[in-house]
Amino acid sequence: MTNRIVLNNIDHGDLTVRPCFGAAFGDQVNSVRLFPTEYEAASREYAILFRRDAETSQVFAVALLGLDADENLFLDGERWNARYVPAVQSRGPFSIGLQRNPDGTPGEALIHVDLDDARVGHRGEGHHLFLEQGGNAPYLDSVVDVLRTITEGLEVEPAMIAAFAEFELVQPVKLQIQTGDTRRYDLIDFFTIDAGRLTALGGAALEKLHRAGFLRLAFAAASSLGNIGRLIDLKNRART
Numbered sequence: 001m002t003n004r005i006v007l008n009n010i011d012h013g014d015l016t017v018r019p020c021f022g023a024a025f026g027d028q029v030n031s032v033r034l035f036p037t038e039y040e041a042a043s044r045e046y047a048i049l050f051r052r053d054a055e056t057s058q059v060f061a062v063a064l065l066g067l068d069a070d071e072n073l074f075l076d077g078e079r080w081n082a083r084y085v086p087a088v089q090s091r092g093p094f095s096i097g098l099q100r101n102p103d104g105t106p107g108e109a110l111i112h113v114d115l116d117d118a119r120v121g122h123r124g125e126g127h128h129l130f131l132e133q134g135g136n137a138p139y140l141d142s143v144v145d146v147l148r149t150i151t152e153g154l155e156v157e158p159a160m161i162a163a164f165a166e167f168e169l170v171q172p173v174k175l176q177i178q179t180g181d182t183r184r185y186d187l188i189d190f191f192t193i194d195a196g197r198l199t200a201l202g203g204a205a206l207e208k209l210h211r212a213g214f215l216r217l218a219f220a221a222a223s224s225l226g227n228i229g230r231l232i233d234l235k236n237r238a239r240t
Contacts, residue, residue, distance in 0.1 A: 003116040009130040018126030020078035030066035035153025041084045043224035050191035073234040087149040093117035180236040193222040
């Protein structure tokens with residue numbers, strides 16, 4: 001159950017949030033959605049792969065967090081053991097909702113908070129959302145940045161995926177991962193940025209991708225596969 005309401009400093013001046021992670025908050029997953037606005041930060045920690053939605057055929061990126069079902073090798077109790085936490089998870093109990101104008105058209109984007117989330121309290125443990133004078137507290141400003149990462153990423157994603165498709169950069173990949181206990185994982189139904197096709201692009205294609213801001217994102221996604229080695233280390237460590 002959720003109880004999402006529009007956040008404001010009058011009704012929620014005493015609201016606090018305890019930023020933490022865990023299975024109860026949907027963090028025990030082996031992959032999580034990523035947005036173009038976080039590819040570069042995420043590529044330093046996670047392998048970035050792409051999937052295709054079976055119903056809409058939409059291509060989207062995910063960060064690989066584990067090898068078994070419902071496994072997040074970066075989750076350590078209530079801590080997320082990485083320098084960057086994907087925005088979908090780091091937003092915590094917050095989300096963005098669009099206010100409707102009287103004519104039914106989308107209006108102002110407003111921050112919502114789930115009052116039934118266990119991390120939310122009134123003058124409890126955690127960070128205050130508002131200052132005594134009514135302005136945003138630093139923690140809420142950080143939440144706004146995370147939500148902006150998501151909304152701006154959603155806006156740019158269709159054009160980026162279309163550009164990648166134009167130059168046939170997104171290609172199917174089958175990954176075979178061997179862990180220390182001789183178990184082999186075959187990761188199928190994934191796509192990746194083909195590094196060979198990317199480096200072989202001509203000047204016009206490179207310029208087009210660069211001007212759109214997509215070239216650096218393609219390189220970030222392609223280079224991120226090097227993080228699979230770290231994932232294997234985490235898996236071996238978890239087993240021992």
